[in-house]
Amino acid sequence: MKDVIRKYGGPFSGMVAQLVQRITGLLLLVYLFLHVRTVYALREGPEAFDRAVATFSSPLFKLLEIALLGVVILHALNGLRITLIDLGAKHASQRRLFVWSLGAGALIFLAGAIPLFFSSVLRR
Amino acid sequence: MAAIIWYLQRITGALLVLLLIAHFFVEHFISENLRRGDLTYAAIRARITNPVWQAIDIAFLLIALLHGLSGTRNVVMDYSRVGRRGARVVTAVLCAVGALWAWWGVAAFANLR
Numbered sequence: 678m679k680d681v682i683r684k685y686g687g688p689f690s691g692m693v694a695q696l697v698q699r700i701t702g703l704l705l706l707v708y709l710f711l712h713v714r715t716v717y718a719l720r721e722g723p724e725a726f727d728r729a730v731a732t733f734s735s736p737l738f739k740l741l742e743i744a745l746l747g748v749v750i751l752h753a754l755n756g757l758r759i760t761l762i763d764l765g766a767k768h769a770s771q772r773r774l775f776v777w778s779l780g781a782g783a784l785i786f787l788a789g790a791i792p793l794f795f796s797s798v799l800r801r
Numbered sequence: 802m803a804a805i806i807w808y809l810q811r812i813t814g815a816l817l818v819l820l821l822i823a824h825f826f827v828e829h830f831i832s833e834n835l836r837r838g839d840l841t842y843a844a845i846r847a848r849i850t851n852p853v854w855q856a857i858d859i860a861f862l863l864i865a866l867l868h869g870l871s872g873t874r875n876v877v878m879d880y881s882r883v884g885r886r887g888a889r890v891v892t893a894v895l896c897a898v899g900a901l902w903a904w905w906g907v908a909a910f911a912n913l914r
Contacts, residue, residue: 699872699875699876702869702872702873702876703872703873703876705869706869706870706872706873709862709865709866709869710902713862713902713905713906713909716906716909717905717906717908717909719842719845719846719849719909719910719913720908720909720911720913722842723841723842723843726841726842726845727841727842730840730841749821753814753817753818753821756814756818757814757815757818759811760811760814760815763811
């Protein structure tokens with residue numbers, strides 16, 4: 678266990694990152710369930726599908742959509758970071774990798790969240 | 802076996818990042834009404850009745866299920882103390898859930914009007 682923690686970062690970053698990875702992963706599975714459920718409404722024709730989508734256009738759901746973007750970015754970038762470490766990223770560069778993925782994640786999140794907020798949340 | 806599943810989790814994860822970027826681009830940037838967030842049946846139908854897109858979307862779902870349920874198995878195994886037989890039960894249950902879920906997703910595209 679100790680060398681696993683040492684391998685993935687500092688004394689806490691590895692453990693916290695692993696916990697975050699698991700929680701976000703399970704959340705994304707819940708989202709996938711809702712997503713398939715909505716897409717399934719395509720089968721019932723235009724009215725049923727548009728009704729299903731209308732549920733998700735309230736400002737509350739648009740805010741949740743922004744949160745979803747954050748969850749996806751956390752999970753994807755942390756997953757890529759872990760994969761790069763497994764592929765043999767040097768120990769000295771692991772901390773830099775951690776900082777870079779946090780920075781890149783924050784930028785991608787803002788690039789998506791700001792337009793989403795102004796076009797969707799405030800529009801209605 | 803465990804090593805193969807472990808590598809598979811990395812490979813499916815990388816694939817999902819690529820598929821997700823494509824999915825985002827197609828669903829949120831390409832057409833004007835989708836960009837505004839007006840996700841209507843008419844806007845979706847044109848793409849979704851194309852068999853190539855159906856194949857891509859179904860592959861996306863299957864890879865996501867493989868990755869998500871395999872990850873769920875890791876979580877369950879780490880926080881529970883089950884023996885070899887218990888592990889097999891967990892795997893069987895998750896496989897059944899995956900099969901049902903996949904069927905559900907594929908059925909969504911069948912007989913579109």
